[in-house]
Amino acid sequence: xxxxxLHLPTLSVQEGDNSIINCAYSNSASDxxxxxKQESGKGPQFIIDIRSNMDKRQGQRVTVLLNKTxxxxxxxxxxxxxxxxxxxxxxxxxxxxxxxxxxxxxxxVSP
Amino acid sequence: NAGVMQNPRHLVRRRGQEARxxxxxxxxxxxxxxxxxxxxxxxxxxxxxxxxxIIDESGMPKERFSAEFPKEGPSILRIQQVVRGDSAAYFCAxxxxxxxxxxxxxxxxxxxxxVT
Numbered sequence: 001x002x003x004x005x006l007h008l009p010t011l012s013v014q015e016g017d018n019s020i021i022n023c024a025y026s027n028s029a030s031d032x033x034x035x036x037k038q039e040s041g042k043g044p045q046f047i048i049d050i051r052s053n054m055d056k057r058q059g060q061r062v063t064v065l066l067n068k069t070x071x072x073x074x075x076x077x078x079x080x081x082x083x084x085x086x087x088x089x090x091x092x093x094x095x096x097x098x099x100x101x102x103x104x105x106x107x108x109v110s111p
Numbered sequence: 112n113a114g115v116m117q118n119p120r121h122l123v124r125r126r127g128q129e130a131r132x133x134x135x136x137x138x139x140x141x142x143x144x145x146x147x148x149x150x151x152x153x154x155x156x157x158x159x160x161x162x163x164x165i166i167d168e169s170g171m172p173k174e175r176f177s178a179e180f181p182k183e184g185p186s187i188l189r190i191q192q193v194v195r196g197d198s199a200a201y202f203c204a205x206x207x208x209x210x211x212x213x214x215x216x217x218x219x220x221x222x223x224x225x226v227t
Contacts (some may be wrong), residue, residue, distance in 0.1 A: 034215070043115075043202050043218035044154065089153055097142065097206065098167055099216060101153035 012108045019080045021105045023073040023090035030100075032093035035064060035075045038104070039086045047075070047088075077107075085109045113138065115205050115219035116185075123225045124193050132188040132222045136205030143186045144204045144216060145178060154202060160186060193226045200224075 013019050025033070031052040036044035050057045050064045050073075057064050063076040073090050087106050091099040116135040124130050136143050141162055146154040159167040160180035171178065175193075180186040190197055200223050204216035 036218075043220045046215050046217065049215060091154075097214065097216070098144070098156050098159055098169075099146075099154070099204075100156065101146075103153045104151075 009103075010106045010108065012110065013080050015080060015082060015109055015111050017080050019075075019077040019084070019107060019109075021075045021077075021088050021090075021107065023075075023102055025071050025073060025090070025092050025100075025102075027092060027094055027100070028068075028071060030092040030094055033064070033066060033073050034091045034093070034099065035062075035073075036089045036091060036101075037084075037086045038089060044089060080107075080109050082109045082111055115203055115217050117201075117203050117219035117222050119222060120220060121223050121225070123227060125227055126194055127192050130190040130193050130197070130224055132190075132201050132203075132224070134186040134188070134203030134205075134219060136186070136203075137207075137217055140205035140207050140217075142206045142214075143180050144206075145186075145188050146202045146204065148200045148202060148221075157188070190224075193224075195226045198224055198226045 034049040035047040037047050038044045048059045048062050048064050050066050055066050061078045065074045085108055087104040089101050089104050091101045115137055118133050143160045145157040147157055148154045156170040158171050158178045162180055163182050175191045177189045200221045202218050202221045204218045206214040206216045
């Protein structure tokens, strides 16, 4: 069935480093992808999205890359800060806006 | 502009009781989604509603679970005769009306249901 998975369950970086979180998806018909950040005890917080007609999109300190050929999505965080520590989820949109979430990657940022 | 609101934030129920979870979408949003999250896992889609209509309930268990989004008032996720396996965090998300394109989903803080 459909699935969205992540390669690395935990990523540890030093403050100031760049972080890259990866995601693989299996539904080639998905046309919309989102990255969410979730802190402990809170709901997911929207970070950045990208549509399938794009391969790159930039926000403030974040960049999302989409490679449809290999069905791969990545989130790059520049100059990672301790406040970036959280669990990051990728999600894909199927059908009428229903989101399929991956299992998450925990990002740990050391000062 | 208030975000998505959910209440209660924490709910404890004994096995066999009913649980009612409420979600008020962001102002101007007419699309509501419910997701369930187990510890250390991603969110799983349950149901998608618009005002007075269930659009997609493919993620809802066939029994004991129901959802509604009335013309007036919040969306309600109802779980009858709860069992321990229902213990989870339940998140509501809302998005604005679209013409068929994609739109961001904004999430509430969730309701953490514990069944004892």
